[in-house]
Amino acid sequence: MVNLKNYLEKLSQEFFTQLQGDEESDFFIHSEESQFIRFNGARVRQNTHVHQHELALRYQKNQRTLRVNLSLTLDFDQDLQKILSILQDCRDQLPRIDIHPQFVAICNHGQSQSIKKVVRPNDEEMLKTIIECFGSADMAGLYCSGPLRQISINSKGQFHYFENDFFFLDYSIYNGPKAAKGFFSTENWSKDALVKNIEQTKTKLGLLNLPSIDVPKGKHRVYLEPMALLEVLQTMSWGGFSYAALKQGRSGLRKLHQNELHLSEKFSLIENIGLGYVPPFNSLGELSAKQTSLIEKGKTINLQVSSATAQEYDIPSNQAEPDERLSSPEIKPGTLAQAEILKKLDTGLYLSNLHYLNWSDQQSARITGMTRYACFWVEKGEIKGPIADLRFDDSIYNLLGSNLLALTSHQELFVEAATYQKRRLGVAKLPGALIQDFNFTL
Amino acid sequence: MQTQIEKIFKSLSAEADFVAFKTVTEKTRDLSVRNGKPENISIDMDAGLTIEVMKDGHIGYGATSELTSEGIQQAFDRALTMTKVASKNAVHHFDLSVRPRSEGTYISHRQKSLDQISTAEIYDFLKKASQRLKVSDKIISAVADAMVIETEQNYISSNGSQFQQNFNIVVSSFSATAQDGAETQTRSHHGGRGNCLQIGAEYFNFDKLEQDCDQLSQEALELLTAENCVHETCDLILAPDQMLLQIHESIGHPLELDRILGDERNFAGWSFVQPQDFGKLKYGSKLMNVVFDPTVSNEMASYKFDEIGNPAEKKYLIKDGLLIAGLGSLESQARSKIPGVANARSSSWNRAPIDRMANINLEGGSLTLQQMISQVENGVIMYSNRSWSIDDYRRKFQFGCEYAKQIKNGKLTKTLKNPNYRGVTVPFWNNLAGLTVSDTVETYGSPYCGKGEPSQVIRVGHSSPYALFKNIEVFGG
Numbered sequence: 001m002v003n004l005k006n007y008l009e010k011l012s013q014e015f016f017t018q019l020q021g022d023e024e025s026d027f028f029i030h031s032e033e034s035q036f037i038r039f040n041g042a043r044v045r046q047n048t049h050v051h052q053h054e055l056a057l058r059y060q061k062n063q064r065t066l067r068v069n070l071s072l073t074l075d076f077d078q079d080l081q082k083i084l085s086i087l088q089d090c091r092d093q094l095p096r097i098d099i100h101p102q103f104v105a106i107c108n109h110g111q112s113q114s115i116k117k118v119v120r121p122n123d124e125e126m127l128k129t130i131i132e133c134f135g136s137a138d139m140a141g142l143y144c145s146g147p148l149r150q151i152s153i154n155s156k157g158q159f160h161y162f163e164n165d166f167f168f169l170d171y172s173i174y175n176g177p178k179a180a181k182g183f184f185s186t187e188n189w190s191k192d193a194l195v196k197n198i199e200q201t202k203t204k205l206g207l208l209n210l211p212s213i214d215v216p217k218g219k220h221r222v223y224l225e226p227m228a229l230l231e232v233l234q235t236m237s238w239g240g241f242s243y244a245a246l247k248q249g250r251s252g253l254r255k256l257h258q259n260e261l262h263l264s265e266k267f268s269l270i271e272n273i274g275l276g277y278v279p280p281f282n283s284l285g286e287l288s289a290k291q292t293s294l295i296e297k298g299k300t301i302n303l304q305v306s307s308a309t310a311q312e313y314d315i316p317s318n319q320a321e322p323d324e325r326l327s328s329p330e331i332k333p334g335t336l337a338q339a340e341i342l343k344k345l346d347t348g349l350y351l352s353n354l355h356y357l358n359w360s361d362q363q364s365a366r367i368t369g370m371t372r373y374a375c376f377w378v379e380k381g382e383i384k385g386p387i388a389d390l391r392f393d394d395s396i397y398n399l400l401g402s403n404l405l406a407l408t409s410h411q412e413l414f415v416e417a418a419t420y421q422k423r424r425l426g427v428a429k430l431p432g433a434l435i436q437d438f439n440f441t442l
Numbered sequence: 443m444q445t446q447i448e449k450i451f452k453s454l455s456a457e458a459d460f461v462a463f464k465t466v467t468e469k470t471r472d473l474s475v476r477n478g479k480p481e482n483i484s485i486d487m488d489a490g491l492t493i494e495v496m497k498d499g500h501i502g503y504g505a506t507s508e509l510t511s512e513g514i515q516q517a518f519d520r521a522l523t524m525t526k527v528a529s530k531n532a533v534h535h536f537d538l539s540v541r542p543r544s545e546g547t548y549i550s551h552r553q554k555s556l557d558q559i560s561t562a563e564i565y566d567f568l569k570k571a572s573q574r575l576k577v578s579d580k581i582i583s584a585v586a587d588a589m590v591i592e593t594e595q596n597y598i599s600s601n602g603s604q605f606q607q608n609f610n611i612v613v614s615s616f617s618a619t620a621q622d623g624a625e626t627q628t629r630s631h632h633g634g635r636g637n638c639l640q641i642g643a644e645y646f647n648f649d650k651l652e653q654d655c656d657q658l659s660q661e662a663l664e665l666l667t668a669e670n671c672v673h674e675t676c677d678l679i680l681a682p683d684q685m686l687l688q689i690h691e692s693i694g695h696p697l698e699l700d701r702i703l704g705d706e707r708n709f710a711g712w713s714f715v716q717p718q719d720f721g722k723l724k725y726g727s728k729l730m731n732v733v734f735d736p737t738v739s740n741e742m743a744s745y746k747f748d749e750i751g752n753p754a755e756k757k758y759l760i761k762d763g764l765l766i767a768g769l770g771s772l773e774s775q776a777r778s779k780i781p782g783v784a785n786a787r788s789s790s791w792n793r794a795p796i797d798r799m800a801n802i803n804l805e806g807g808s809l810t811l812q813q814m815i816s817q818v819e820n821g822v823i824m825y826s827n828r829s830w831s832i833d834d835y836r837r838k839f840q841f842g843c844e845y846a847k848q849i850k851n852g853k854l855t856k857t858l859k860n861p862n863y864r865g866v867t868v869p870f871w872n873n874l875a876g877l878t879v880s881d882t883v884e885t886y887g888s889p890y891c892g893k894g895e896p897s898q899v900i901r902v903g904h905s906s907p908y909a910l911f912k913n914i915e916v917f918g919g
Contacts, residue, residue, distance in 0.1 A: 035524065036896045040705045044528040046794045048503040048896070049520040051513065052490070067484035071507040078510075086487075096562035098569075101479045124527045131531045140707040142895035170895075172708045179707070248476075248583040249619040249626040260624075355711070358831045360842055361860050361919035363626060368840045370833040391831075391838050391864070419896035421789070442838050442864055 002074045004031055004053075005161055008151055011076065015083050016155040021061075024106040025087075026154035028056040028283045029072075032423050035123040037143040039171070042134040044127070052422060056283070057083060059090040063103045066090045102308035108156035109285045117147070117165040120189035130169065133195055137202065141171025141182075148423050152285030162279035164425070169194070170417045172373065173201050178208035178386060180374040181227065181353050185415045204352070204374045210385035213377035215440075217390065221348030222438040223341055223378075226412040229433050231354040233269075233329060235367050236396060238359070241271075241294055242324035243303040247313060252362040253396065256300055261397050263298035264404040268332040270294060271304065271320075277415060277427035278327045286319040298401070331430035334407025343381040344406065344434055349390075350376040350383065365396040368441075391442035399435055408432040443509060444596055447491065450514050455600040458522060460496035460541055462599035464749065465489075465509075466791040471561055474587035475568040477576055481585075483565065490791035493518050494599075494750075497525045499535025501773075505792045533777075540772040541601060541750055548607040548746035551739045552642025556592050556610045559643035564590060567646045574655040575618045580666065581659055582626075583619040588612060589889065595749070603751045611742065611901065612645045613638045613889045616655060620662040627665035627859060629658045629844055632683035633826035638742040638887030638903065661845055664857050670918030671846055671861040677821030677875075678863055678914040679814060682884035684843050685906035687827040689802055690888065692867040693725075693732055694902070696836035697759055698893075699770025699778050700797040710893045711834025714867065715765070720780050723765040726871030731805040732760040734769060734783045742887030742903035743800040750795060752784035759802070763872075770797050789898035796894050801887075801903035807877025814876050814910050816852040822916050823847050823854070824861045840864040860919030876910035883907045 012027055019025060031053045038045045053072035058065060068086045072079050120126065123145055130143060145167035152160040168185035182201035184194055224232070239245035240253040255261040273280060274290040281287050286307065293301045304324035310317035321327065336344060349371075357369035371390050376383045395401075408431040416426030447465055455461045470486040491514060493504040504521030506513050529535075568586040575584035591611040598604050614637045617630035631637060631654055639645065680688060696713040700706060715723070736744050736754040745754055752772055759767050768774075770782030774797050786795035815823070829842030846861035847854045885905040892899050 034896075035520075037524075037528070038705070038895050040533050040703070040707070043531050043533045044500070045533045045705055046501070046503065046796075047521075047524045047528045048505060048792075048794045049517065049524060050504075050792045051506040051508055051517060052792050053507050054488075064480075065483070067482075069484065069486040069488075071487070071489045073507060073509045074513065075508075075510045082487075093561050096560075097483060097565055098480055102481070124524065127524070127527055127531075140704060142708065144896065170708065174704075174707065177712075181708075249621050249628065250583075254626070255624075355834050356831045358829050360829050360831075360840065360862060363624075363860075364919055366919070368829075368831045370831070370838065372834055389833050389835070389838065391833070391840060393840065420892065420899060422792075423896075442840070442866075 004149060007074060008153060011079060012153045014080055018084060018087060019155055024060045024155050026058045026106050026152065026285065029151040030054045030422055031149040032146060034144060034146040034423055037127055040140050042131065042137055042139040057086060058106070059087065059094065060106055061094055063099045064094050064097050065100050065103060066094055102312045104284070104307040104311055106154050106156055108154065108158045109281065109287055111159045112280060113161045114280065115163045118167060118187060118189060120167060129191055133198055138174040139171050140174070141169060143167070143169050144419065144423065148425065150279050150425070152281055152283070154285060158285045160279065160281040160285055168415055168417055173205050175205055175208060178205065180205040180208070183414065207376065207383055208374060208386045210383070213385040213387055215349065215377055215387045215390060217440045217442060219437040219439050221345060222435045223345045223348070223350050224433045224435065225352045226430050226432050227414065228351045228354045229331070229430055230414055230428055231357050231369065232367070232399065233331065233428065233430065235357040235359065237326045237329065241304050241326060243305045243313070244309040244324055246303065252359050252365050255365065257303065261401070263295060263397070263401045265297040266334055266404055266407055267298050267400050268296050270330050271326055272328045272330040272429070275328045275330065275427050275429060278425045282319055282321050288319045292318050327426045329428050331407070333409050333411050333431045336406040336408045336434060338408060338410050341408065341432065342378055342383070345378050346381060347379050349387065350378050360393055366393060367396065368393040390440045392439060393441045394439040399438065403436045404433060405436055406434040447509065447514065448598060450511060451598055454518050458495040458497050460538060460600055462494040462541070462597065462603070464492040464791065465596045466593065468591065468593040468790065471564060471590040473564055473568055474585065475565065475572040476583060476585045478569055478573040480565065483561070485561065488790060491517070492791045493521050495521050495525050496536065497522065498529040499537065500525055500529035500532035501536060502528055503794045536773060536776060538601065540776055541599060542752055543602045544605055544747050544751035544753060545603065546605045546746055550608065550610040550640040552610050552644065554643040556590055556643055559646060564588060564646060567648055570648050571616050571651055571655055574652060575616060575659050577659040578663060580620045580622050580663060581618050582621045586616050588614040597749070597751065599751065605747050605751065607745055607747065609640060610642050611639070612641050616658060618659045618662040620666050622666045625666050627662055629662035629665065630826060631658060632886055633828060633844065635889055636683050636686060636827070636886040638889055638901065640740050640742060640744055665845065665859045668857040668859040671822065671858040671916060672848065673917040675913055675915050677818045678911045678916060679818065679821065679823040680909050681823065681825040682906045682908065683826045683886055684824055684841070685804065685909055686886040686904040687830055687841060689804055689904045689906060690891070690902065691830060691832045692836060692839055692870065694769065694799040694802045696867065697769045698797045699768040699774035699780055699782055702768065703774060703777055706893065709895050711836070714835040714837050717778055717780055719765055720768060721766060724763055724872065725760050725765045725868060726763045727874040728763045729807055729874050729877055730760055730763045730871055731758065733758050733803050733805065734800060735803055736784070736800045738801055741801045741885055741905065742901050748784040748786045749788055750786045752786065754784045757783050769799060771795070787900055789900055793894065793896060793898045796898070798900045799891065799902045803905040804907065806880035806883050806907040809876050809878050811878050811882060811908050814878055814908060815849055815854060817876065817910065818849040819851060821849040822858065822861060823849060829862070837866050839867065858918065861916065862918065863914050863916045865914055870911065873912045873914065874909060875912045878907040
């Protein structure tokens, strides 16, 4: 088994010694050994084990940058030959490209190492445990497990290493078409905790056995569970907190950021790298601030600014990723106690999850989406029955502005479960939200 | 490299009931130019191996970028060990009929291979387009970008299959964002990344693009002073560059058999279509004829075999409005007993094949566009998708477009901004009242159809004529 850290040290040194004159280069490596198990009916549909090592190589000269991503074989001679061939290709192509207006010169941002591991049984044992714990329940979902590493190295002497060996089980349980959503990921593995998590989801599923309520479209009072509010936040994050998106006409929250409109004073948002689920450095190796306040009491304080954006618009960078997305957002809690949620909702919709959100009109910050999984009609603080899925279309300035009644005092933490192309690192921490006059259209 | 992999394959192919190796190498040049200056220039060179093993009727996978003897052996061992354990609790026990023996070669139709154009030449093309789009100071962002993709798949299996598929793909986008005071509007070339084709270096002919760039910029500026789309129930004509999304979301996804079987319930969702609906459900009006067709020259998702060796062929999914077949691979067909197609596909070497769309096309009708417009007393024509949302059963949708024109008494009148519409899938398609003729059919696609656990994006193609729908709720911003 190759020691990845030692391997990359040797490979990068060999490569950097080939650089000439004012050429500079850096490496950003994503490496994972992942076991994916896909379930349907609490049985295995597909199991896939993946060894994936990607090297993103930046080459710079004369204020121009080329980026080349390649798969590593972990055969030293083969990989070295490949990256030296890339170096030659970069030397040929780069002079034919114009100077980059967002050019960020490679710098030494120091050295660091962080290694975490959730101790747990091996994947074969975990599979047997999951099958046993769900028993006859109709469960669909994904188990994902294994180490994920991100490393940043450059020709100026920088070396950052981050490794997290963790797992999650992202699932839902069904009773015919009725379903409740569950998610399980812990810092300390415990079979009892998994059993408890499944029981909680089954309890919610049981509430769906009540007779269904036909809810008309129109405006309703709503409670969004933290997982539902996360869907709203993720849609807002789609360019919404990016300085570059604001300047280039792609921001859905322009009026907020330019002080034309505000959100509720109850709403504060920070990018909280300090939660510890992502590397303390970005993909350029720049050290990120532990906390960046973005929205404070409904007003924009900061936006995500990458070094490239900072260069282009001549403003300070806060070391955001080049795409200026949020990786560790936290919505600050409010005062609504968990035990008071139904009472304060009084009559309206209790929404566990939302689905497939998108901007319907960016200029007025309007979003549309659907309710999903366990959603209920509540009357006088009592759950009366599940609802058929409803479509909503409303402005963020209503939902998290004038119509936001309260945020809960408890927050929930969600580990990133996205696996497009590769596993993602990230986390979100947020409360639930009580909202009046939520607009349902279909 | 391929010879070495085949040698290792031979040494391992008898260790399970079935073994297949699929190697994928893919080079993607991704370039973006904004306001005439470089924004992103990157080259992605992905390579890896998928190992497929069947044990006691269950199929499992190993995948690795470590293309060495040790790396491949390790991936094989991990796949086989877990597959043995999983086979005791498998969803279904398959037989070897789900892995047909296939041999052959596929090469994307092209005049000049994409490896014949340099990165600098692509950059120059995009720079010209970006500069052409910036006709006014009110155009704050003039973006031209392209993904230029060269893919090679090699598949060998223990039942004697051996095929190679070689794809040349260009995905491009050209957009102008105009701003004046508080108003911002974007107009793009067929919406986001709708321009998707299997094509060679001949695509990069700026003469063909020049007029389109001029029109986009003018329409972006025009939208700054346009009225909001009306809010009413009226006739709606959708241009082919919006129909691609309508077909994708409200026909493609609900017909995927793995969704109907429940595999996707925890992520992309289920489907309103039930197994008993095939052969019975009146999905749309009699004008509606929809085909699965990976055999079309130059369309985004054309191929000779799917990724388990099933030969690709054209098949009607909906004929004269009646639902007749689903989008299911041999595995889904074996599980559901519903007729399907050759569509087991994966995003790359690191993901297992699942049921996918490929090219899903709506066939043309009998009207010219002018005849269609003249039939509309009160309505709207919408162009180029910009917003999309649909529920997890694929019933209730809401889609938005970039640009619209009002139609009054059979004539196009004023320009409308922020056009949106919503509906419910089966009633919507049953309101289909007209299609333009075959020579008005336009072909687009998407490189980013998301689905699966672990998640995958796949390339799809969609072609369509202009389509007229009656009694649709339209609204503005």
